Each structure stands twice: as C-alpha cells, then as structure tokens.
Amino acid sequence: MKSTLIILSFFVAGVLLGITEWVPGYFIENDFTIYALYFLLFCVGVSLGCDDQLRGMVKKMKPKVLLVPIGTIVGTLLGSFVISFFMRGFSISDVMAVGSGFGYYSLSTVFITQYKGAELGTIALTANIFREIFALLCAPLLV
Numbered sequence: 001m002k003s004t005l006i007i008l009s010f011f012v013a014g015v016l017l018g019i020t021e022w023v024p025g026y027f028i029e030n031d032f033t034i035y036a037l038y039f040l041l042f043c044v045g046v047s048l049g050c051d052d053q054l055r056g057m058v059k060k061m062k063p064k065v066l067l068v069p070i071g072t073i074v075g076t077l078l079g080s081f082v083i084s085f086f087m088r089g090f091s092i093s094d095v096m097a098v099g100s101g102f103g104y105y106s107l108s109t110v111f112i113t114q115y116k117g118a119e120l121g122t123i124a125l126t127a128n129i130f131r132e133i134f135a136l137l138c139a140p141l142l143v
Helices: 002-020 025-029 033-050 052-060 063-084 092-099 105-116 118-142
Strands: none
Touching: 002 118, 033 105, 063 092, 092 105, 092 118, 105 118
C-alpha cells in the first residue's frame, strides 16, 4: 500500500507541475520518458538476472503454474475486447492496448502515448493506477 501511495504521489506531483508549467521547456521538447523507460527495463533485467534465488524458483516451478498468468492475460484481453464495443471513438485495438497494460503503467503509458497519442496514453495511465488501487483495496476481501 505504501508503494502505491508513493507512485500516486509522484503522479499527482507531475500533474501539478505540468498544470503550473513549472517544468523547463527543454524537458517537454525532448521526450526523455522513453529513455528513462529503457534504463528502468535494463535495471529490472539486471536485477532478475543476478538473483540466484529467483533462478532456482523458476527451475522448480511446474508448468501448471503458468495457468494463472495465462488465464489473467486471456481474461484481460477478452474483457477489453467486450468493453471495446461500448466505447465510442476508440477502436478495438485502442481499447485492448489500454487493457493490456496489466498494471504496468510506466511501460504501457509511454508506448501508447508514443504510438497512439497523449489522450489514449493518459487513459492507459489512469486505468492502470485505478486497477492497482482497486486490487489493493479488494485483495483482503478476496482472501
């Protein structure tokens, strides 16, 4: 819960800085978000690659464990597909792109903004933040 509040605080701080136009124009003119994302993905890869305990856990896993992430992916994409018929102004691929963020807002938001525009990128960011908050609030109820 603490990490979600930290993420939400940074998001709100960024929105406030954008509204007040306190951010230097150099940062707005040159899109550094994709390079920051590349660096973060590199760091995640290095930390996963160096973790001997994680490597051992992956070796011990049975293939049946993969049913949970596969079910999550299929359910999310099917849900996004169904919802796309109720969304006016967005194509099926747009809605499925937003739905397929899987709560990974830094990745999905940057890519969707870069390829589909700021409006859809903002929707993706908001959807992923709400998804995480909803999951954290409802997890105790589902356990």
